[in-house]
Amino acid sequence: MDELKKRAKELLESGIVKVVIGYEEGTGNRTRALFAEKAEDAAKLIFDSRCIMNLATYITKREIKEKGRMGIVATIPVMRSIIQLASEYQVKDSDLLVIGITPESKIMEFKDLTEVETYIHQFQIEIDARNREMLEKLGKMTPSERWKFWIDELAPCFKCYACRAACPMCYCHRCTVDFNQPQWIPVPSHELGNLEWHIMRAVHLTGRCIDCDACANACPLAIPLNLLNKKMLEDAKTHFGGYQPSLKGDHLMSTFKPDDKENFIH
């Protein structure tokens, strides 16, 4: 990835960007976010299969935004997040320069977000085989079996909100879970508090989640909470022909079709 280092160095030297958000070697064979501000920091940049964290999470973060225009090393999921964020007015061209990484791990430059949008639209959001299998398995269960499954899976959750913090789409300053007049979601991490928090999370990400798995990867207790988002993704396909992040801002859940199905309404 010398090309990446080189490009990042140029961008920082030329002042085109003030900071490059990328990946660096972490501890214990992990990789982590790097915020390169000086040209020499660029040397620390790496990219390999371990670099799966969704860096888009950082572009809405105040301390990083304040540094000035950001360059961001962006794989396809990251690019999708960026476009979704742009469609929600959280980021614009002047804030951001996308240093794309293609599925073949090639560097790819983009003039602006419109180009990024066009690029990612070639790829459909596809759920991986393992999770698809899991969805099918759950689909075959009876509702009460699923209920047992989820109550049991969510039991360990102690509401550290790592899933929320790691999600690029969870940029709200005050999450509904912190809304206390009225207290919609119980604060304690008892069964109800956990259940309703995860339902709410799934609802709020419906039509916005781009399936990057950041939430599940962040969970310190390995709760398969991304299954909820994946199910919503599947259902969006089934009922509305799916969605793609789009600068047009025609959001799945803020629009409707007069002929949306209603065989369940009687």
Add this chain to the structure above:
Amino acid sequence: MAEFEPKIVSFVCNWCTYAGADLTGTSRIKYASNVRIIRFPCTGRIDYMLLLKAFDEGADGIIVSGCHPNDCHYTSGNFHARRRWIMFRELCDFIGIDIRRIRFSWVSAAEGAKWANVVNTTVTAIRELGPYTDYKKVANHPVKEVTHG
């Protein structure tokens, strides 16, 4: 013990279903007394969280009802609501919430008889399903002593 009397909460829009239920009254059509109506301006206003809250607080069933498509007083509130319901139902079902306990319906201001029928059929259905103990257990009021991981 006495027969189980389901508690059913109903979220309806002011312009169609609420008025429809008024018509049921003025037409003196009798129906089961298990249902309590909460009035909203539009189905578009009905927050999915309210449905969960109703179950938390011990409802055994829920009715959500508003204007037929194209009759919405606000032109498209019910269309927005319908799209949310589609996804919310899927999510509930996936989590194992018993969606047979949530009845969605369109009842216009002219359908007094339909409202009575919606209530009666829902009450019968919920009576067969019995109390929603699964959710009540999870809701645990009063809070149990401790929750460990």
Add this chain to the structure above:
Amino acid sequence: MNIDKRLVRKDSLEKLFDILKQNSKTIFAPVSKNGKISFKAADNFSAIVTDFVQTTQSSKDLAFPRTEKILDFSKSKEGISVKPFDYHSIPEMVIWGIRPCDAMGIGELGAIFNWDTRDEIYDSRLSHTTVFAFSCNKADESCFCTSVGGNPGNTEGSDILFTQMGDNGDYLAEILTEKGTAVAALATDLFLKTENQEKEKYLADVPVKFDHKAISVKLEKFFGSEKWVEQSLRCIGCGACAYVCPTCACFDIQDESHGKNGSRVRCWDSCGFSLFTLHTSGHNPREVQSQRWRQRIMHKFSYMPERLSVYGCTGCGRCSRACPVDMNILEHLISIKEVSI
């Protein structure tokens, strides 16, 4: 009391477990779910996992539950009637299989809960708890107990400390407290006399990485440092570190009421959350993540030693392992050690 050292055969552990159960003890032991190990009430010995460096969650959950009802109340026109905490609801517990660092953490947590008014509930949970710690015969790169005054065979905070003598070997049991003695007494024939009382050679090697006293001295002049921002840029402000930490004690009090009846609940909170210090006025004294990160380190390595003369860190390394963005506390402490001011 003087330490009574006994030999416990490897295959006696299960017998011991069963005897404890027969004596109606609730045994919390390391159990694995989705590959993550936490302390759960174990019904049978086979459920217990032993092959790990460190559990994902600490054992603090048992004396300081994530969610704990502290009272019930009922409102009426006449006023409010309160049903206070039911101390009888506390079970007789044995924590089985925690590491010496966690055992040390129990004391540190206690120091916070009792620094002025005593936390009756915490204390009485603890008084009903017997701690069976197991020394570490292996460690990983996140471990640093030796840098914060602990060690892999540390007896502090344990009632009985078991040290396995060699792979698949028998255990040396150090009965350290009255509580330990009492529990051992339930199964005297399993605690055998032994001459071989040497445990050091079986312990994991955890090199000292820094001097915690030096760190706290440095921190006194470190508040304004640039380091905090540099270190915490990648911190996303979740509570994972605090919730797996054996000594993080922040909690929130919530009333959950339903009509006229309700319960008051104590539940975990974290200084890492952006709303933790948000005032109603809109002012937030810790507006940005770097300030919250600083608070975390200062609290553990400066404020606690200063006010409670204990450290808020046992070197268990859980926060580093649990962090989704690789905020490695050891790495950061070393880098603080290395800056010169």
Add this chain to the structure above:
Amino acid sequence: MSKIGVFICHCGENISATVDCTRVAEVAAGYEGVVHSVDYKYMCSDPGQSLIKSAIAEKGLTGVVVAACSPRMHEPTFRKACAEAGLNPYLCEMANLREHCSWVHEKGDATTEKAIDLVRVLVEKVKKNTSLNSIKVPVTKTALVLGGGIAGIQTSLDIANAGHKVILVEKEPSIGGHMSQLSETFPTLDCSQCILTPRMVEVAQHPNITLYTYAELESLEGFIGNFKAKIRKKSKSLDEKLCTGCGLCTTKCPVKKIPSEFNEGLGNRTAIYVPFPQAVPNKPVIDRVNCTYYIKGKCKVCEIVCPTKAIRFDQEDEIVEVEVGAIVLATGFTVKQPDFFPEYGYGKYPDVITGLQFERLASASGPTLGEIKRPSDGKVPEKIVFISCAGSRDPAKGIPYCSKICCMYIAKHAMLYQHKVHGGKSYVFYMDIRAGGKMYEEFVRRAIEDDGVNYIRGRVSRIYEKNGKLIVKGADTLLGAMPVDLEADMVVLATAGIANEGSEELAQKLHVSYDSYHFFAEAHPKLKPVETNTAGIFLAGACQAPRDIPESVAMASGAAVKVAGLFSQDELTREPLIAVVNRQPAPVYSSCVGCFLCVSACPYQAIEKEEIKDRSGNVLKTLAKVNPGLCQGCGTCVAFCRTKSIDIQGYTHEQVYSEVMALLNEY
């Protein structure tokens, strides 16, 4: 601390017959915060209302719950009563014990229990109610009317005669629209221009009407009562003040062979032209596309001949900005161009024409001065065939709807033909004869019975030419689909009425919605036929769907009344039950994060962006802001907002939450 008063109404025996009202009152008295709870025979009666008023005065109530009939019945009554007693009307709620309880359940404990629950719900709700004040929006008492056809003319005159200013914008050089092209009108056969032109003149002379012809809407912003519109006045290359309309220029203009739009291409006009003799204003415009000067840079004959030196070749488009309080859309419709029907050979055969072209042929002011002559050789057609539903009611052609006016004008055309061409033979191919309307059916019968028009129920499959005749191949479905071949001299197609080109763009400019055929959509198909879903914008005539003259005029007057009603007050007063975005102290400002997903969810375009700036004008935060003039209070945004930053007054989060709690818990 709340002081709630609860008032249980017996409604004579309507409620008390099945509900134990006294018990309900007793139970309610026990609720926290309830300081007064009584039951009474008729709460809505004067003594009933004074019970409420005096309780408010004596006990200083902070909220009132009246448990009686449906709020849809008496909520205004009791809110008014509270207001008279000095309590904010929005601190009064009603529990529906009659329609929703006593009338629908048998007498018994269960019914009384339900009544108790319903009361408790409203008691807990009203505790969370806050004082609200009705919203006032200033109204600019000028109306903008888009389109100068009969609908636009009628609505402008009605509004102007009601004493309000009107700005009428027409994109053609003259007002008059399609009606001015018509010969006679059904069902009375009176001359179209004879009844229209006086109205056109009235418009031009009316002191309250400003007329902009050859002009179009450029842009629109604002909301009901407060619109700002930019109008583009296309250059006429003419100083209208100087022009006397003598017409010398048009006679001298060397470019004479431009097909006349007004005559549907059946006649010609010059490059500087007045669309038709009775045009209003009767002043020419230069058609720059065809003018020699604009093409070659020389000519200027008109300038030379003009006695008042009114020609301005260098004149540019002018943008006028106007402030208006209401807008009426009367942009009309157009007819499907028949090249759409290759099977009928339009364009290929000059004697296959449209209904509108026939109107011009039949019109005394038309190219043939009212004689029916066929375009190809000017011969009088001896046999003429009319084909209805040319495009209409033809899903295959993408127009499933009925164009509504064709059945009648075909009957009229056939009748006119029979009157003008004695001994001529006319045939009408039809699917059904839709003659709903006063004197309509009779009119069609007259065509058939008195004037001997031959009606054939069936479709025409194809038309082709054979030695100077048009062969019309059809079928008569009343005779078992027997093939009918006719040798016609002329064929008239009743082509479908469709939305104007660009109606979609216009709708988007105005934020009004449109149907799948691009006709503008009314706010409610039954109850709001002249309103759009954007407050302050109304519809008249065929821009909403194909309409005939009487309907267009009726609709135009309807829209005018809506406008006059709106203008009858200096301020718009609206119920404050609308959405609001929360505001908090700096540096938070609001929990809104400005994702603006609510903007796309709002059916009324009521949500705008608001920039929070510091003293030096730097934007600190961009938030959603609800425009109280536009918000109708549906609450779709409220349920949609992730951060619960939008709330709706009267149905707030706190209110509905407490209702659910109250319904299912003991208090």
